[in-house]
Amino acid sequence: MAEIYDLHCHSTASDGALSPTELITRAHEQGVTSMALTDHDTTAGLAEARTAATAKGIRLIPGIELSVSWHDKCFHIVGLGINPDYPPLAQATQDLQTVRVERAEKIAHKLEKKRIPGALEAVKHAAGDGMITRTHFADFLLSQHHVSTQQEAFDRYLGQGKPAYVSTSWAEMNQAIKWITESGGVAVLAHPLRYKLTANWMKRLLTAFKEAGGQGIEVVTSRINADEIKLIAGYAASFGLAGSKGSDFHNPENQWVELGRLAPLPSAIKPVWELLEF
Ligand code: AMP
Ligand code: MN
Ligand code: MN
Ligand code: MN
Numbered sequence: 530m531a532e533i534y535d536l537h538c539h540s541t542a543s544d545g546a547l548s549p550t551e552l553i554t555r556a557h558e559q560g561v562t563s564m565a566l567t568d569h570d571t572t573a574g575l576a577e578a579r580t581a582a583t584a585k586g587i588r589l590i591p592g593i594e595l596s597v598s599w600h601d602k603c604f605h606i607v608g609l610g611i612n613p614d615y616p617p618l619a620q621a622t623q624d625l626q627t628v629r630v631e632r633a634e635k636i637a638h639k640l641e642k643k644r645i646p647g648a649l650e651a652v653k654h655a656a657g658d659g660m661i662t663r664t665h666f667a668d669f670l671l672s673q674h675h676v677s678t679q680q681e682a683f684d685r686y687l688g689q690g691k692p693a694y695v696s697t698s699w700a701e702m703n704q705a706i707k708w709i710t711e712s713g714g715v716a717v718l719a720h721p722l723r724y725k726l727t728a729n730w731m732k733r734l735l736t737a738f739k740e741a742g743g744q745g746i747e748v749v750t751s752r753i754n755a756d757e758i759k760l761i762a763g764y765a766a767s768f769g770l771a772g773s774k775g776s777d778f779h780n781p782e783n784q785w786v787e788l789g790r791l792a793p794l795p796s797a798i799k800p801v802w803e804l805l806e807f
Pocket of ligand 4: 538539
């Protein structure tokens with residue numbers, strides 16, 4: 530049977546719509562054979578995912594998607610094959626929860642100034658025990674009819690430079706890569722084209738990422754075309770990085786993104802799963 534990998538997706542432990550069990554069930558229905566749960570700055574969904582994956586016969590790779598700061602810009606690093614119990618990593622996720630709560634308070638305050646009250650209570654309720662993200666704010670703005678799409682919520686309120694944007698000091702990139710690698714995992718630069726970097730800045734980023742111990746780059750993600758895959762594959766080759774693939778699935782209502790439904794990794798690229806122990 531052909532292996533189908535999906536090494537980037539979200540559950541209700543962060544901004545995904547499905548619980549870890551629902552996510553694994555859906556992945557199984559889609560034919561996924563190996564998947565990584567990579568919630569934003571938390572590993573809280575992994576235990577439930579492990580139980581569900583064992584029941585369905587899916588190989589679960591314990592993961593995380595860490596928000597990091599580098600040159601005052603936010604980047605996402607996916608950690609694959611991490612040990613969530615590695616004390617510095619466990620401490621980091623705890624600290625990041627505090628960072629995210631304090632940021633949510635500031636975002637809500639800014640929305641209040643725009644005469645949009647009630648956001649903090651709503652996002653806390655929606656996130657439950659999970660990490661609060663801007664996706665929760667976008668959903669709140671949607672539910673209150675301040676916007677008509679999630680994208681519009683980012684364009685008008687939540688995106689960088691918009692009225693409810695709060696700049697945040699995330700973990701330092703080098704530090705985050707250390708937490709991942711020292712816990713036994715592989716650090717992968719997530720969705721490299723989403724940062725809108727010039728070629729020069731991309732090279733600086735990848736140089737720094739590699740020097741810090743980063744080993745992989747997401748070559749295949751959702752909503753990406755063949756030219757873009759080629760471009761990233763070129764970066765992977767130049768910087769000696771393994772290639773990952775992941776849908777970044779959040780919500781079954783987004784018909785453009787499905788678990789496991791991804792283009793193949795270009796054959797010249799070393800697959801990141803060859804670096805992972807199962
Ligand atoms: P945060 O980590 O709290 O800043 O939230 C970032 C999350 O918001 C991302 O992981 C995406 O799921 C979501 N997001 C960011 N930009 C957009 C956008 N333009 N449209 C929809 N969702 C977005
Ligand atoms: Mn997200
Ligand atoms: Mn991301
Ligand atoms: Mn993601």
